[in-house]
Amino acid sequence: MKTLTFKTNINCGNCLAKVTPVLNAESNIESWKVDLEDPERTLTVETDTLSAEEVKKTVLKSGFLATPK
Template sequence: MKDLQFKTNINCGGCVSKVTPVLNSTEGVQEWSVDTTQKDKVLTVKTDTLSANEIVATIEKAGFKAQPL
């Protein structure tokens, strides 16, 4: 399993609640978390099968921005 990290604009509990159903329903996402206390709002995704580009597309589909770190 690999950990992929992204700089995001997911910056509050409301944002987390919007992205939660999208990430939870994405096949290949084993586990994820976002640290809204950091300046870069780092999203960490554990996956065996997804690429960084696929995660970025998923986050964008939820209405947020993500940039691989």
């Protein structure tokens, strides 16, 4: 299992509500979380198979940006 981290523009609970169904639908993501207290709004993803680029594209589907750290 690898842990990928991203700086995002997911700023609030409403943003989180928009991205949640998209990330939950990706079967190759074991778990994920967004730290809304962190100034960089860090997204942490646990996955065995996805690359940082694939996670970035998945987040983009919900209208948000994810930049690998």
